[in-house]
Every structure is written in structure tokens, then in C-alpha cells.
Amino acid sequence: MDKAQLKAQVAAAAIERVAALHNDDLVLGIGTGSTAEAFIQLLGPLRARIDTTVSSSERSSTLLREMNIPVSDLNAVGEVDIYVDGADEANADLQLIKGGGAALTREKIVAGASRQFICIADESKLVPTLGAFPLPVEVIPMARSYVARQIVALGGQPVWREDVVTDNGNVILDVFNLLIDQPLTLEGQLNDIPGVVCNGLFALRAADELLLGTPDGVRSLTR
């Protein structure tokens, strides 16, 4: 099975989770990236049960609108019933690294506003310790060099993702060579640096369920 098939498989499993919810006025949180897009592609049959969606990127919003699925501002809805999104890395505690597609800030906001967060990924994303994938940090542009120096002091090697401006008008530093054995602590330390808008560690708001696509079928990990 190739990665696209594994992603389609977990996307279908996430659709089953959404279909099993009892309400018919669903408010869905929609993630960003290739796995989230596999999920969006399968939403058509559920359209009648969806009151609205809240999306974590302009790209996902466009895809949803193309399918005639409504997209709302988070401020216009209450709590989100369920959030479905991919990840760049996950550990067995369902803590994640996200932001490879630069959508981390809106993703963390929607995840925080959601009753349930289901993370979907192919099995290669599950790692014993987070940090092989460079950790994305969204930064206010004027603070880029200052924040980079503070990250070096924490032991990381930040690299400016020069070709990217986030949906919020900010820049991304990808931090290499961090062995993240204390995700909660590091998430807080990075947030405490003035100029950091958000970092891609999802430890405070980890996933509630991780669905992993494997050649033997979908594996589910829960907290």
C-alpha cells in the first residue's frame, strides 16, 4: 500500500467517527495538509448533516467551498463538535508536531475549541520521541532574529522558511536538532518567547484519538 492509500484509509475511518456522532447539525473542524484533504474529499455524503465547518487554512476553506460545504468564522460558532487533522509526527501519548504546511496556529486554535480531536496519519508518523521532524514555530516578522537567538539558547537550530508567509501574515522558523522528551515543558518555553505566535507542539492539547493507516488496516490509539 502506498502513502496515498494509507491516508485514504484513515480518512475513511475518521469519516466513520463523524458519522457516528448523534447530532444532525454538526460543526466540524477541518485540518490542513494532504491527509486532511483526503478527509475533505470524503465529506460529500455527510453534507446534509453538517451545519457548518471551521477550517484551519485558506486552502482547506477553498476546497470545502468547492464542495458546497459551508465554512464559518470560529467567532460565529460555539464549540466545535469534532476536529480532524493530520500531523507531521505523533508519539504514543498522542502529542504531536504539526505545522509542516505552516497552518499550526489556526490548527491549534481549532483543536483547542473542539470537544474531540481526531488525528489521522499514516503509520510512519508515529515515533518514540518527537523531534526528528523540525519543529515549526510561527513568529511575528520583526521578531524573527531575536526569537531565533532565544531558540538557539534552548538548544535548537532554527532555520527561516524563507518562501513562506502564513495565513496570519507571519513567518516560520523550523527548529532542527531538538530532542523533545518533555513536550509540555518545551511547548510552554517556546510560547514564552516574545514574538512567538505559536509553536507546532500539540502537547497541552494533544489528540484524543490517533488513527494510523497501516498495510494491515487502521490502528487506533486513544488517551
Ligand SMILES: O=C[C@H](O)[C@H](O)[C@H](O)COP(=O)(O)O
Ligand atoms: O501545517 C500543516 C499541518 O500541521 C499538517 O496537518 C501536517 O503538516 C501534516 O500534513 P500531511 O497530512 O500532508 O502529512
